[in-house]
Amino acid sequence: MPLLEVDKDKCIGCGGCIEACPLGALSLVDDMAVVNDKCTACGACLLACPVHALNLPDARPRKSSENLAAYSGVWIWMEQFHGRTGSISIEMLGQGRKLADTRKVALTACVLGHNVEHITKEAISFGADRVFWVDDPSLADYTTAPYASTLISLIREYKPEIFLLGASARGRDLAGSVASVLYTGLTADCTGLEIDPENGLLLQTRPAFGGNIMATIICPDHRPQMATVRYRVFEMPVADDKRQGQVISIKAAMRPEQITARVIDSILEKDEVNLAEARVIVSGGRGVGGPAGFETIRKLAEILGGAVGSSRGAVDAGWISYAHQVGQTGRTVRPDLYIACGISGQIQHLAGMKTSKVIVAINKNPDAPIFNIANYGIVGDLFQIVPALTEQFKKKLHP
């Protein structure tokens, strides 16, 4: 039995909810919305109804027994890899500072690792008031359990109201684990974070269904309110080296013999590019024609200091590795400039890049869907246009 309720007195049979339902769970029978078993209570239809005839039961019988008021402060997990801070962590410090100021509370950075004391200073310079610094050889490489157990014990002791992590592979790995143990809400891949002026709750906005809808999510009765945050959504703050903050040294929660996973090796391919952090991405699709065709793409990316992306078609054809794939089954990216070369723009690809600031499409088919979302486009042969564009940038940017 579906949870969604249709108020038969209010429903006017407009069909707006049918359009909005991503699951095909609604239909019109005798000019009345009818819900079937496909409904997962996702709520996508609620806003589409102009007469508020659709309801999901507010099945929240109890407030959490814990005293929510005991929780205070905004925390950020500082992701680092081989001693280098991830850009996403700095971006979160910027937004975290704003949230902390709105709530009139302190901003705390959690720095876990080995020999990463410099990151404690970095976190303060970018806005943290306090840093929990956990230095331990077992934290040198990220593995889930020692990181999660340390953060869980810190959260239990110091009770933050809000805890943010980057929506990176590690951030999502860690956040899911921590939230699960603490029995608290976690909103993945947020692209918006604000404080509700009425009740002080964190309003967490995220895309769902391949970016076709935006959902605003709250965590009313559990603490901390946890979210992972997408790359390049929030502005990078400016460092102030004169800022002062408190650094508190904390012991790791897990003994080395309790750790059951260890990193043996990291392989950073020379061609490997961090698409998530890239400001410019030049992507190739089926139109590139083969692995050699990606050389043309690479040259343009190089001159722009960008990364190389690809469509699923090119990956499936074996022309480039999966690590480069942008789209629903690849990575979601948000660069300032996305140049799509020989990519038709199937909906799955668009889901992974349509929030890029400026999109350029180069395609020989004038009807390719990629042109529907592009800011600039040229219809033509990419093997002529891309090298010509590379030459132009060479002249204009590096005269």
Place this chain on the structure above:
Amino acid sequence: MNIIVCIKQVPGVTDVKINPETNTLIREGVSSIINPFDMYAIEEGLRIKEKFGGKVKVISLGPPQSINALKEAVGMGVDEAIQLSDVAFAGSDSWATAYTLALAIKKMGIFDIILCGKQAIDGDTGQVGPGIASQLNITQLTYVFKIVKLEPVSGTITVERLLEEGREIVEAKLPVLLTVVKDINQPRAATLFHIRRAARLKIPLWTAADLPEADPLKLGLAGSPTKVIKISSPPKREGLLDLIKTDSVEHSAAMLADKIIAEKIL
């Protein structure tokens, strides 16, 4: 090797078309499919079984018609399937989903490896896998794109994980929960033999009553810490396409370069 694969039924979007006027999905006739990432998890489970013996079981939490996803998995060759479905589970967020699945997995008996897709293509959270691992208190290895080594005798597994900066090789003790990415394998097609078996197979339906350990306050919408309060359309891209057309490739390229530079994003 005892292997459990967690799968989710999602709206199929591979054939979806966009309405060019409204730029929204045309959803009529959208069928349900197994979440694409879970297909890789099923395939990997079958490959481990083929190499080391044992059993592959699938489990799915969802509305009644999710039985079709389970049948499809049996059609690919998995041995057993369990359906978790109850109105008490409806509206579960990722926390409640992981909680429920973990309780059901405990009931399914001993396991060496749990496989999940890295995320579902509808919710896109990627949180259920880590959630299950924490609830079961076992090691999780996420974003796996290759099992490098599996040694049943010593009970160890070595995998390659795909991260933002590149790949990472990690060794862990069994039991583990793996979430897999697309590149790990090529899922097989269903075979006639197994499709026939799927048609005959009676798939057990477990409801909340079958999970006596479950705290009813932690199930479904009521047990979900997160709450959706608003659904909206994503911001539309502003402006229309500026299509550059000149008499030569060089002129077009020069004009495009100037326009990009004028955006002040480089």
